[in-house]
Amino acid sequence: MPLPYAHPLTDDQLTTTAASVATGVAGVVRAPFKGRLIAAGTMLASTVATADATCTVSVAGTAVTGGSFVITQSGSAIGDHDYASAYDPNANSVMTSTVVNENDVIKFAFTGSGTGGGNVHCYALIRQG
Numbered sequence: 001m002p003l004p005y006a007h008p009l010t011d012d013q014l015t016t017t018a019a020s021v022a023t024g025v026a027g028v029v030r031a032p033f034k035g036r037l038i039a040a041g042t043m044l045a046s047t048v049a050t051a052d053a054t055c056t057v058s059v060a061g062t063a064v065t066g067g068s069f070v071i072t073q074s075g076s077a078i079g080d081h082d083y084a085s086a087y088d089p090n091a092n093s094v095m096t097s098t099v100v101n102e103n104d105v106i107k108f109a110f111t112g113s114g115t116g117g118g119n120v121h122c123y124a125l126i127r128q129g
Contacts, residue, residue, distance in 0.1 A: 041083025
């Protein structure tokens with residue numbers, strides 16, 4: 001089966017974990033090299049309770065344009081994947097490819113009334129160059 005998107009060998013995925021989707025909780029990861037953030041997303045390790053949660057992705061303290069997406073409470077399940085992407089039209093949000101420098105902090109900040117009883121796996125896809 002062919003892959004829907006070709007990823008060059010210069011793409012690298014960084015991962016981190018947040019304790020839940022509750023307001024004030026965040027996941028952070030360090031950029032190991034200079035490049036462009038081309039996608040960022042989350043996968044649930046537990047269902048979301050109470051209400052929807054919003055994840056806002058930032059690089060070095062600046063919010064990524066189009067880098068916010070909603071994690072829906074209704075029907076949420078372990079493994080739900082929500083993401084923003086600069087190349088995938090099926091993403092929850094269309095983000096602008098953003099420059100990251102080595103040692104920049106990429107942050108996944110959660111807001112809203114959503115709560116969750118488990119970890120949220122966060123990832124950032126960076127293309128070197």
